[in-house]
Amino acid sequence: MELLTALTTTGAFREFTSDAVADADLERVLDIARFAPSGGNRQGWRVIVVKDPAIRRGLRDLYLDGWYQYLAQRAAGLTPWSPTADRAVEAAAIEHAPDIAEAASPDDFSERLHEVPVLLALVVDLGELAAVDRDLNRYSFVGAASVYPFAWNLLLAARELDLGGVLTTMATRRETDANALLGVPADHALAGLIALGHPVRTFSRLTRAEVSSFTTIDGFGGPAFGAGSAVPSTL
Ligand SMILES: Cc1cc2nc3c(=O)[nH]c(=O)nc-3n(C[C@H](O)[C@H](O)[C@H](O)COP(=O)(O)O)c2cc1C
Numbered sequence: 001m002e003l004l005t006a007l008t009t010t011g012a013f014r015e016f017t018s019d020a021v022a023d024a025d026l027e028r029v030l031d032i033a034r035f036a037p038s039g040g041n042r043q044g045w046r047v048i049v050v051k052d053p054a055i056r057r058g059l060r061d062l063y064l065d066g067w068y069q070y071l072a073q074r075a076a077g078l079t080p081w082s083p084t085a086d087r088a089v090e091a092a093a094i095e096h097a098p099d100i101a102e103a104a105s106p107d108d109f110s111e112r113l114h115e116v117p118v119l120l121a122l123v124v125d126l127g128e129l130a131a132v133d134r135d136l137n138r139y140s141f142v143g144a145a146s147v148y149p150f151a152w153n154l155l156l157a158a159r160e161l162d163l164g165g166v167l168t169t170m171a172t173r174r175e176t177d178a179n180a181l182l183g184v185p186a187d188h189a190l191a192g193l194i195a196l197g198h199p200v201r202t203f204s205r206l207t208r209a210e211v212s213s214f215t216t217i218d219g220f221g222g223p224a225f226g227a228g229s230a231v232p233s234t235l
Pocket residue numbers: 010011012013014166167168169170171206207
């Protein structure tokens with residue numbers, strides 16, 4: 001597959017056919033994903049292929065907890081769990097999560113997470129993260145950059161085999177319980193759950209903001225950089 005096509009059409013796929021994904025195909029995807037970058041090339045990612053129906057269902061339940069809270073915050077016009085959020089406003093929004101849970105459709109991706117063809121738990125060894133911003137007096141995020149490129153590589157690699165999927169993070173709201181289910185050691189964190197399968201819909205060009213909307217020259221408040229997209233709209 002052409003790189004430009006893969007980069008501009010690899011969206012989040014949450015609906016899959018009933019076709020199984022062979023272990024050999026999954027191994028090939030992981031074999032390509034492992035070439036992702038990480039700080040100091042520490043490669044702190046660990047992957048658990050979750051096949052056991054009871055563990056899958058348990059993870060789905062934990063995921064749903066965060067998912068309904070996410071929807072409640074979205075309904076209140078918030079960016080869910082933003083590090084800069086007003087916690088009182090956020091808590092008030094989350095109080096409506098049970099109402100959202102009650103109205104949820106049993107056919108949604110979240111409700112059927114345990115049924116996806118491939119369910120991966122992405123775990124990271126905290127001892128392998130070069131979290132350069134760890135000691136700053138603000139939310140630390142550099143460590144995450146040593147694991148999520150692996151997830152993205154994995155989703156791009158999946159394209160090579162006509163597979164699609166999505167990285168999800170809702171279950172990390174219940175990380176302690178999720179890690180207990182999976183036997184993850186205390187010095188490791190749950191970075192997310194990844195669903196993979198044969199997508200029902202086709203790949204098409206994604207919707208993203210233009211370069212000039214997020215790029216400036218010589219300073220944050222400088223003039224916009226970028227005159228318009230050169231990526232063909234036919235992709
Ligand atoms: C860090 C991260 C966390 C995400 N968590 C979830 C999630 O918990 N559940 C979900 O359905 N999608 C999740 N997504 C997928 C995003 O919703 C998706 O990438 C975004 O909406 C863009 O979708 P598109 O590529 O199809 O345009 C996550 C994506 C990222 C990068």
